[in-house]
Amino acid sequence: MDLSCLEHLKSQPFWVLLLTILGSISLLKNSISFLIWVYVTFLRPAKNLKKYGSWALVTGPTDGIGKGFAFQLARKGLNLVLVGRNPNKLKEVSDEIQAKFGKTQIKTIVVDFSGDLSEGIKRIEETIDGLDVGVLINNVGISYPYAKFFHEVDEGLLNDLFKINVEGTTKVTQAVLPGMIKRKKGAIVNIGSGSAIVLPSDPLYAVYAATKAYIDQFSRCLYVEYKKNGIDVQCQVPLYVATKMAKIKRSSFFVPSSDGYARAAMRWIGYEPRCTPYWPHSVLWYLARSVPESAIDAWRLGFCLTIRKKGLLKDSRKTE
Template structure:
């Protein structure tokens, strides 16, 4: 009996110590020097990206906005100018899915020239694509898979490689890569295999860079959110079950910016932390079965939708994928 009680005391002490260390780390990061006056953000024209851009602007950071739609880039730039008149913005037109083409190489050169002239202290690799979705691997469109790899994996790598040398020279900076709970918190994501695999790369890439660059004054972090309202979450059949635990993009952005610098992997939003906890205690076979069932249902629904004749085009609203 005494041994059992002593074990509980030890476990409790370790848990309290871990919480205290986490709080101390949080306070230390909040009080440390700023990383720099400029931030580079990919995918800023909708969803999480839009909200992160506005949150960074609210905190006084000038922004280099990297996206593929000139009208939407102009829209977010004008919105920032109205909300934060002292904040400067620059835009770089860059379709990340064209990275390995001549057009993509020219856009990358433009990005490199832009950041070389600025005190860039923060890079947020937010851009990502979800297609192909709800398909078996042998059914997936090859070109769509290539585009996903270019955006989710290759572009993130090359943009980081373009921005980080300046941080090394200045001895300070932070890189935030948007990963996904689909590769970290749950055992599998059937019928979204390519997406989960690319996001697993993001987490591993971030962890290794965190170790490499920490002594150079650079924090590298992967943030792994669950569903966020109005973005890619709407693509997942199971998202409707977790509406009470799904934050808005603005709520996620506020938490995401607060957590910059807090370790190589984090889940900034408290609602997502609750989901992470339950995902950790649920058996793998149970999660695998539920997700496979949900995604097979979604696959069937998408096949029915695609087979229906188009009678009248309907304009879709809402945010696009980040």
């Protein structure tokens, strides 16, 4: 800045100088934030996950994001412990992975997360005893069959949402964590949802969103508790992904395939306690923060009412 510019600034009223300084600070802050985003999104190297341990445990690995993670972890050279409720589907995905990555060792454990978890957790503990499970992907979860008002959620669905989304993730973490503490290393990834964090509300999916808010806070607390033990805990926050649970068949720029999401997600493991790995999702998150919450609430309510209408129509056709 030359002397003439300095003299010009000195001649301005104090409030003009103050606004100029504040504007410059804001511009600098936003510029730095953008550069950091570019670095962590596109340039930062992924961690070598094998340094955490040679085994990874994945829940809900037979479809969607969980299956995508299982393939990507095998690609990175990790052996797998796959935990799901359907033995036939577990065998199918195991055979698919070993056909592509022949050196991958795979153990499967049948656990019905909607039932009594005590026996299933015991089987997990027995199977991983002696294995250096360095990565845990808590992916198992369910949502509503379609949008519903809270008073329409039946007891069975309510119990499943709590059992699978909350208790399942909590107890599997509790089973795997002691080994990580003993080895002083590990990475835990819990799959959250944009419905609980990105959106100010998710009407007609209230209980699902609430269970995912639990996952977010649970993850953040464990991140702080166990960082000193060499354990990196992270909540990943995807928006829409083309999966059966989301009832989206085709992927697009803003809606990745489950494999596309998993590829992006692998690069973030071991870093921030909360992240949105698929970068177009982070753009949507930024845009959502610039819109008044009341406007997003109104849009989301209308969108979910449309889903509910289609779901009710489908149900009525089944009963005819």
